[in-house]
Amino acid sequence: MVELTEDKLKAFIYATKNDYWYQMYIDGLPIWGKVGGLDEATGKYYIFAHKRFEIGYNGKRIVDVNLSTERKEVLSVGSKIQFTYEVKWKPSPVKFEDRFDKYLDPNFFQHRIHWFSIFNSFMMVIFLVGLVSMILMRTLRKDYARYSKDEEMDDMERDLGDEYGWKQVHGDVFRSPSNTLLFSSLIGAGYQLTSVVLCVIIFAILGELYTEYFIFTSFWAYKIYYVYGFMLLVFLILMVVTVCVTIVCTYFLLNAEDYRWQWTSFLSAASTSIYVYIYSFYYFFFKTKMYGLFQTTFYFGYMALFSGALGIMCGTVGYIGTNVFVRKIYSNVKID
Numbered sequence: 001m002v003e004l005t006e007d008k009l010k011a012f013i014y015a016t017k018n019d020y021w022y023q024m025y026i027d028g029l030p031i032w033g034k035v036g037g038l039d040e041a042t043g044k045y046y047i048f049a050h051k052r053f054e055i056g057y058n059g060k061r062i063v064d065v066n067l068s069t070e071r072k073e074v075l076s077v078g079s080k081i082q083f084t085y086e087v088k089w090k091p092s093p094v095k096f097e098d099r100f101d102k103y104l105d106p107n108f109f110q111h112r113i114h115w116f117s118i119f120n121s122f123m124m125v126i127f128l129v130g131l132v133s134m135i136l137m138r139t140l141r142k143d144y145a146r147y148s149k150d151e152e153m154d155d156m157e158r159d160l161g162d163e164y165g166w167k168q169v170h171g172d173v174f175r176s177p178s179n180t181l182l183f184s185s186l187i188g189a190g191y192q193l194t195s196v197v198l199c200v201i202i203f204a205i206l207g208e209l210y211t212e213y214f215i216f217t218s219f220w221a222y223k224i225y226y227v228y229g230f231m232l233l234v235f236l237i238l239m240v241v242t243v244c245v246t247i248v249c250t251y252f253l254l255n256a257e258d259y260r261w262q263w264t265s266f267l268s269a270a271s272t273s274i275y276v277y278i279y280s281f282y283y284f285f286f287k288t289k290m291y292g293l294f295q296t297t298f299y300f301g302y303m304a305l306f307s308g309a310l311g312i313m314c315g316t317v318g319y320i321g322t323n324v325f326v327r328k329i330y331s332n333v334k335i336d
Contacts, residue, residue, distance in 0.1 A: 003080050012036070012075050016045045018289055026055065027062040029099065033069050046072040051085040056092030063094040064102075118230055125237050132244045136251065140329060143167070166254035170330055173254065177262035186266065190316020193309055201235060204228040242269045242314050243321030250322045261326060262319065269318025273311030277303060 004012070016036035023032050036047035048069035056064030073081045143165055166173075177183050205228040249268045250261045280303040284290065290299055 001080055001082050004075065004077060006077055009075055009077050012047055013045050016047060016075070024067075026053070026065045029062065029065045030103070031065050031067040033067050036072075036075075039072070039074075042074075045075045047075060047081070049073045049081050049083050051083075053085065053087045055087060055089050056094065057089060058092050058094060058096060061096045063096055063099040064092045118233060121237055122233070125240055128241060128244055132248060136247070139251075166251070166257070166329070168257050169254060169259040172259035173261065173326060173330065175259065177260070183262065183266070186312055187316050187319060190312045190319075193313045194316060197235065197313065201228055201232045205232065238272075238314070239317050242272070242318050245269070246318035246322050247325045250326065254326070261322065265322035266315040266319045270311035270315030272314045273307040276310060277307040280307070 002008070012035070016038065019037075020035045021032050022035060023030055025031070031053075033051065034048065036045060038045055048071065050069065050071040052068045052070060054064075054066040054068070055062055056066075071084075073079070246265050246269045250265050253261055253264050280300070284296075284299055288299075290296065
C-alpha cells in the first residue's frame with residue numbers, strides 16, 4: 001500500500017507524462033511495462049497497479065516471459081494505491097537455446113542504412129590504409145636513399161653535411177619509456193581487454209554465448225543487439241584506423257628527432273576515448289530524459305569506465321602497431 005504525498009504525486013505524474021517504461025528480468029529474460037498514462041476522457045493521469053506475469057517453461061527451464069498491466073488507479077494527493085501481481089505458469093514448446101529469438105528484430109537486415117554505413121566505413125578504411133601506406137613508403141624510400149648517400153661520404157663530408165631525421169635517434173629510440181611500471185601495466189591491461197572483447201564477439205557470432213549487458217543489450221537504449229558480425233567488422237575497422245593514425249603520428253615525432261615514441265603512440269590512440277566521453281554529454285542532454293543525482297551519476301560513471309577501457313584498448317593496439325613499424329624501419333638502416 002502506497003499513500004501518495006505531494007512529492008510522490010509529482011514523481012508519478014512526471015513519469016506518466018513523459019511515457020516512462022520500466023524493465024525487469026526473469027531468469028535473464030527482459031520484460032517491459034508502462035508506468036501509466038493520461039485518461040483523455042477525464043484529463044487525469046493514472047498508473048497501472050496490477051501486473052500479470054505469464055511464464056512459459058520447457059522442462060525445468062524458463063523459456064518465455066510476458067507481462068500485462070491492469071487496474072488503472074487515478075493519481076491524486078492522499079490516495080492510497082495497493083500494488084498487486086499474479087503469476088501464471090504454462091508449458092511452452094520453445095527450446096531453451098531459442099528463448100531470445102522473439103526479442104530480435106527481423107527487419108534489421110532490411111534497413112539499407114546499416115549496409116551502407118558498413119560499406120562506406122569499409123571503403124574509407126581501405127582508402128586510408130592505401131593512402132597512409134603510399135605516403136609512408138614514398139617518404140621512407142626517400143629517407144633510405146638520403147641515408148645511403150650519407151654513408152658513401154667520408155667523415156669530413158658527413159660532418160659538414162646537414163644530417164637530420166629519424167635515423168639520428170637510433171641510439172635512443174629503443175630506450176625504456178618513462179614511468180615504465182605504469183606503461184607496462186596499461187599495455188598488459190590493454191592486451192587483456194582487446195583479447196576479451198574479440199573472444200566475446202567471436203563466441204557470440206558462433207552462438208555459444210549470451211552477453212546480457214555487454215553486447216546483447218545496447219548500452220542505454222535497452223534494445224536487443226544481435227548483429228555480431230557487424231560489430232566484429234566495426235571493431236576491426238577501429239583497430240586498423242587506430243594503427244594507421246598512430247604510425248603517422250609516430251613517424252612525424254621521430255622525424256623531429258624525438259625518441260619518446262612509446263607514450264606518444266599510446267596516448268594518441270587512446271585519445272579516441274576523450275571524444276567518446278565528450279559525446280556522452282551530448283547524448284545525455286539531448287537524447288535521454290535522465291535526471292536526478294542517481295541517474296546522472298550512474299550514466300556518467302559507466303561512461304567513464306567504458307571510455308577508460310576503450311582508451312586503454314585503443315592505446316595498446318596503437319602501441320603494438322607502432323612498435324612493429326619502428327622496429328621495421330630501423331632494421332633496414334645501416335647504423336654506424
